[in-house]
Amino acid sequence: MESREAAPIYGCKDDILHNILGRLPASTLANAACVSKTWHRICSHFLSRPMLASALSLNPSLLGAVEEVTEKVLSKPIRPHFAIACISEQFGLRAAHLLLSQRLGSKTPLVTHIGNGVMGTEALTNQLRESIFSEKLQVKWDYFDYQGPHPREANGFSDVSRGMVLVVGYVPGLKVDAIPLIHPKNDFGISMVDAFVRHIKAFAYSVSGNHPPAAIIIFGDRKSDMNDIVATMDQAIGKETVMVGDGGGCFLFNSRNYTINLPPDLYVLDAVALVFAKDSHKSPDVGETRFRVAMAGGLVPFGPRFEVVDVLVKGDIKWTCFSALMEGFNTMLTFEAVIETLLETVSDRRPDLYIGVSHGRRYYSGNGRLIKKVSESTSFHQVLGGEGEYFVVEGVGVRAGDTFLFYHRDLETARTTSEIAFENLTRLKQNFMGSEETVFGGLIFACASRGQSYFGTPNTDIYPFHANFPSVPVAGIFCKGEIGRSSSSSSSFVKPHESQEQAPPHCSVHASSAVYLALSYLPPP
Known part of the structure; x- marks a missing residue:
């Protein structure tokens, strides 16, 4: 028995076994890996490179939507290192988060986020879709007031369109966790942003030594001052770290290492950060996952x-x-x-x-x-x-x-900068020619005031990424405050359009824009 376990993986029988295991869904493959050492080695072969899986559902039933997206993303071999779900408010945040946690595991870093819309590949039809959940007219020229219960405490059942997009990622060589930012509920004068930054740095240093985080995906609460939060992070966290996200939604999260030991009525969740840090103990046969950012603007001064x-x-x-x-x-x-x-x-x-x-x-x-x-x-x-x-x-x-x-x-500016984002992503693809680095996934954070109703054509925001990487999984969120900061080493961050020459020199929380995050993998030498 020992000699068989030590035999080369790709004998005749093992080739057959390899072919069979490669067709198994994620949960079945995980069980197969426990059968024997040989099966474990073969199963690990499927997980030697990073992967991103995503699916979109416009099913009006919460149970139906969760079933569709989870079946799709887990239909192929993948081990969830992190997950992001964007849902319509009408599904009910707590119910959706509970159902997704049950399917993905309570220890998987998961952010379930209420957004303004979703984009991605539909689970049932494999067609690209963009859907903004509500086309409500924006309040203008009158005083604004927020009425009704906060989405975290409410479950809605209105006739507004519903849907969700789910992203599951596997990133060997990186450690990922969700780190929350909270403040006391009855004291809005207390800022916990400095402690939030310390926790992010402490996590990164604990797994990667002196290296800063490789990337941070931030989700903010619509009642929080995300401009101040992101500005503080921008000053405190080195420019080597990519930052993207949605600054104006509502969320719940699961974390591997961070828990909130306070009753829910005593604190407020301001933000949560999915932090990606290099694993200093990664195997030498694992390559490097990289994060690249491009952006399309839409405002003119x-x-x-x-x-x-x-x-x-x-x-x-x-x-x-x-x-x-x-x-x-x-x-x-x-x-x-x-x-x-x-x-x-x-x-x-x-x-x-x-x-x-x-x-x-x-x-x-x-x-x-x-x-x-x-x-x-x-x-x-x-x-x-x-x-x-x-x-x-x-x-x-x-x-x-x-x-x-x-x-x-300005519509013309939005179209022009979308073309520039497309060109930047094309340049990124061209830079990879002749090398082994490849893009394996993409995330998009676009303003909810964009979409088909603004451009007049469908899938305009998803086009710059999908046209360059048509076979790569991509998913996106329509936001209220798009967060986007490129790393200092990335050359793919969009250059200002000529009509934006007066624009201020630095901003990390944008408006009327679309932020593109491309995830690439460089194998080891």
Whole structure:
């Protein structure tokens, strides 16, 4: 028996066994690996390279949708190292998370996230699909208020379209875990972001020594100040680390090592990070998984620069009211006058407007004159309305003394930068020619204001990736605040369109954009 176990794997009988095992679903293959040492070696052959499996379902039944996507992603040999599920709010977050945890295992790092829509390959038809769950009209020119229970505490049963996309990844050579950011429920003044960053770094260092995380996929709660959270992470975590994600949803998670030892009524989940760190103890026959980012924008700056004067934040509803001066003038202008003047330069009389706020250090001369302002970060806030001399924008983090430009959505810019993202991904593919590095999966985080209703054609956001890598699994989420930061070593991050030359120099939480994450694998020498 010992001599048979030590025999070469690919004898005649083993070739037959190899062929049979290669057709087994993930759960059956895991059981087969326990039969004998030979079977374990053959099963391990299927898991020598990283894999990404994804599936989309628009089944209106939660049970039906979970069944469709899990059957599809687990139909081939894969060992889940992490999983991401984006669902419609109407499914009910807790119920969906429980069902997915049962199928994938409670120790698999899993983020179940309520998004604004999904994209990917449909499980039943193998067709590419993009679906935005709700085409509700956005609130404009009026005060914004968030009513109703938080999605984490509610289960919805409305007639809004439903669906989900599931992504399961296997990444040998990396360690993955989900790390949460929480704060006390009754004290919104306490920030735990620094502790969040320490936990991320501690996990990375525990598995990879002095190496920073290879990548972080972040999911933020819609009531959290993700601009501030991501800006803090951007400053504290080296540029070698890729960061992508959705900053405006709602989520639950499973983690291998991190638990929250507090009753649910005492804390709030602000964000969760799926952290990918290099395993310092990986086998020498395991290659390297790499992360590359490209982006398509959609905003154009216009008008003069303004300075924030007086700020009012409305509790935990998360909108900000402020007054502003046009730089170089001392007269307060009314919201109506500013908007009317700005819209004279825009063809769309009811465009989606944003402000791009620059946060940074200011340098003054001895007589108090502003010499220069060094921008450290930029945050985008959608304009919701205004009255008199006050403007109302979505989100928090706007401070007195900040300066900002107005931005508007522009279809031509969105199309042009999508072409640039396509070209960047094409360049990435061309760079791999002649080498053994290959792309094995992709993730997309696109603004919910994009999609077919905006472009007029289906699958526009998924096209740049799928057209370059048609046989590679890809899935995406329609977001409210797309997070995207390239690593310092990546050359695939999109260059600004010429119409965006005035854009602030640095931003990690975007608006009206699409962020593409390509996962590639370089085998060992």
